[in-house]
Amino acid sequence: MNESELIRVVEQAGTPRILVLGDLLLDRYVWGHVERISPEAPIPVVRAVRENARVGGAGNAAANLTALGAEVLVWGVVGDDRDGELVTRFLADAGIDVTGIARDPDRPTTVKTRVMGLTQLRHPQQLVRIDREDTNPIGDALTAAAAAFVEQHAAQADFIVVSDYAKGTLPPSALAAVFETARKAGARTLVDPGRGRPIADYRGAAILKPNRFEAALETGMTLGSDADVLVAADRLVREIDLDAAIITLDKEGMVLAESGAEPRLIPTRPRTVYDGTGAGDMVTAAVAWALAGGATCEQAIELANVAAGLEVERLGVVPIARDEVLTELFREQSAAAEKLRSLPELLTALEPRRRAGQRIVWTNGCFDIIHSGHVEYLRFAKRQGDVLVVGLNSDDSVRRNKGPKRPIRTETERARVLSGFESVDFIVIFDDDTPLEYIKQAHPDVLVKGEDWRDKGVVGREEVEAYGGAVVLAPILEGHSTTGTVERILDAYGVNGTGGGEGEASS
16 A cells, blocks of 8 residues: 555544543653662662653543544543542643543552663663552443443544453443444444453444454464464454454554455554554554544554554654654655656656657566565666666555465555665556556566566566567576565474465566
């Protein structure tokens, strides 16, 4: 999926109205220097220098939604204490409607205190977390209040988020009432589920977003491979009649299963991870916000990958604003923009070169994990003429050709890598199973494919040769293919299975 499409989704998202229900808690941080080990026990001594606090749990999801541009109303329970006042004030200061927050004098506000050591390392390190909490489910009166909140606001809501993962204090009766009320009002509900809760508790939700561990508990499966996760996601959809299940896999990306469609892996974008705290809430918020704004599930996940990638590069829980997501998308777009063109843009760029007598060379492929075979192949292709155009299979095209585990890298990442090759002049992404229509319109003087395509039949050969163009088969650098590379990686880490699909020595 290209950046232009995602930018358009962000710009058209508007200001959706979203209800957020779930566990409200306070994340407190104690920062200090670690300069010695205690003489009393083998533990670091922290000399505290400052403290701060932020809202966590459902409150963090709500804050992220507000930063993304949504109008947010939140329901949750805090204690009748100073920490509860802080949670409410922080949310109100962020522009969130807090009239639905209930104060319970019989339970304390949940507080997670993290002690952060300022060591000689480049980044602070979390040393210990201290939780103060009451994880008992809320009572009947508060259950009724949750249902009444949804009933009051659901008709005017574009989406509902249930953030139940932190402490899971919403009992099954509260969840059922929320889902039923939302369904009657025509509002979709996304749930970030509680760990270890029976999957039946979430029947009635539209979308479930567990992580790998939670999905394993909910399905009773061992999720050791991507194939296992694909099966688990599909099982979640079928067993409780979901519209979609999204299983987050940390740095590996997310698996999406939709009712009536094949489950598929959507890879994440490479990031330097400083602190993963809050990334799950960011994904929940970004997916809900994008869906409320009219995105498809796959577009929502792509945007969530961008937002969560920005989140993990920050220390602590930091809401990511809509403008930051847009800026990142524009940055990624510009990385390949000089060479990446739409088909009309490509045809316009080729015309003056053709008039100047330059020979146009076309080749195409997935170019999923670049290896030395690709390098030599592209150099060979460029030597056949003056201008080299690379047709790049879109992510959907790769999946149809090579199976749901591929591509390893998104089309944007693959285009960006190709744009760094001096031999490549232009890149165009095609979504069909083959590039035939693009080849017809680009009208290349030379069509290049690898020698391994001799017996398979080169797509476009007849068309190019019909107008006097040449088809050239490039020699293959033996022992180099994307599939072979994936297999060696899996072998190195003791993982059974392959990357899926056939190897492409030349593309």
